[in-house]
Amino acid sequence: xxxxxSAGSDWLSxxxxxxxxxxxxxxxxxxxxxxxxxxxxxxxxxxxxxxxPAELTAxxxxxxxxxTELLPGxxxxxxxxxxxxxxxxxxxxxxxxxxxxxxxxxxxxFPTPLREGTEFRWDPxxxxxxxxxxxxxxxxEPGTRAAxxxxxxxxxxxxxxxxxxxxxxxxxxxxxxxxxxxxxLLLGVRRLDKGFWWFGHCVADEAFDDPATALSAQVSQxxxxxxxxxxxxxxGGACVEAIEQADGLPANLRRxxxxxxxxxxxxxxxx
Numbered sequence: 001x002x003x004x005x006s007a008g009s010d011w012l013s014x015x016x017x018x019x020x021x022x023x024x025x026x027x028x029x030x031x032x033x034x035x036x037x038x039x040x041x042x043x044x045x046x047x048x049x050x051x052x053p054a055e056l057t058a059x060x061x062x063x064x065x066x067x068t069e070l071l072p073g074x075x076x077x078x079x080x081x082x083x084x085x086x087x088x089x090x091x092x093x094x095x096x097x098x099x100x101x102x103x104x105x106x107x108x109x110f111p112t113p114l115r116e117g118t119e120f121r122w123d124p125x126x127x128x129x130x131x132x133x134x135x136x137x138x139x140x141e142p143g144t145r146a147a148x149x150x151x152x153x154x155x156x157x158x159x160x161x162x163x164x165x166x167x168x169x170x171x172x173x174x175x176x177x178x179x180x181x182x183x184x185l186l187l188g189v190r191r192l193d194k195g196f197w198w199f200g201h202c203v204a205d206e207a208f209d210d211p212a213t214a215l216s217a218q219v220s221q222x223x224x225x226x227x228x229x230x231x232x233x234x235x236g237g238a239c240v241e242a243i244e245q246a247d248g249l250p251a252n253l254r255r256x257x258x259x260x261x262x263x264x265x266x267x268x269x270x271x
Contacts, residue, residue: 075092
């Protein structure tokens with residue numbers, strides 16, 4: 001099994017020096033567990049790049065070979081993915097360092113509390129650091145939190161509806177996968193010191209308010225018994241609770257989303 005080395009390894013310093021000399025990045029930072037100083041031997045490396053808008057557009061179509069070729073060993077790259085709160089992402093597998101995630105953003109960026117602890121490794125004029133501070137502050141604004149919660153609530157209802165189709169059609173493996181995505185979204189619902197935030201990926205080990213915790217034993221038992229319908233029902237209630245408690249959702253949208261989730265619950269219950 002390939003294990004990523006520490007972000008303090010020589011390869012990373014060499015990579016950052018070479019990447020900064022390409023002329024195609026404006027700043028480089030290390031985030032995630034390495035940026036926060038909590039990484040262990042199993043942690044991958046999250047690298048963040050500030051680029052121009054034109055460069056970001058190009059990266060949606062073309063993998064960043066000018067960067068991946070600078071990594072040690074033989075490398076292979078995934079398709080790009082737009083990750084909530086992080087931006088455009090490419091995951092790289094290296095024969096020498098294992099997994100490495102490359103994230104790209106321009107000066108518009110994504111406001112998120114997850115910017116806390118970002119370590120800037122190359123930022124010649126301080127632009128990347130200033131952008132990070134501004135977007136971190138923006139993530140604390142009620143309007144920003146409400147807009148983000150709206151997107152996440154719609155995503156939750158959509159994922160739950162997708163799981164409903166799989167359960168109804170008796171596709172057990174697909175149902176488990178889709179139900180796990182629902183759990184992942186529920187685990188992102190948190191109330192922080194500076195207000196509500198709905199994280200776009202699982203942060204269960206740091207969760208302050210986890211609406212799925214009370215269901216975990218029941219969900220595990222239902223999965224062990226190959227009862228996706230029961231898992232579906234249990235998670236449906238948690239979805240309704242999460243949507244009802246999310247701060248900032250317009251009342252009409254909240255009602256619509258709750259109605260959608262309840263319809264999904266009933267579709268299996270009446271099946």
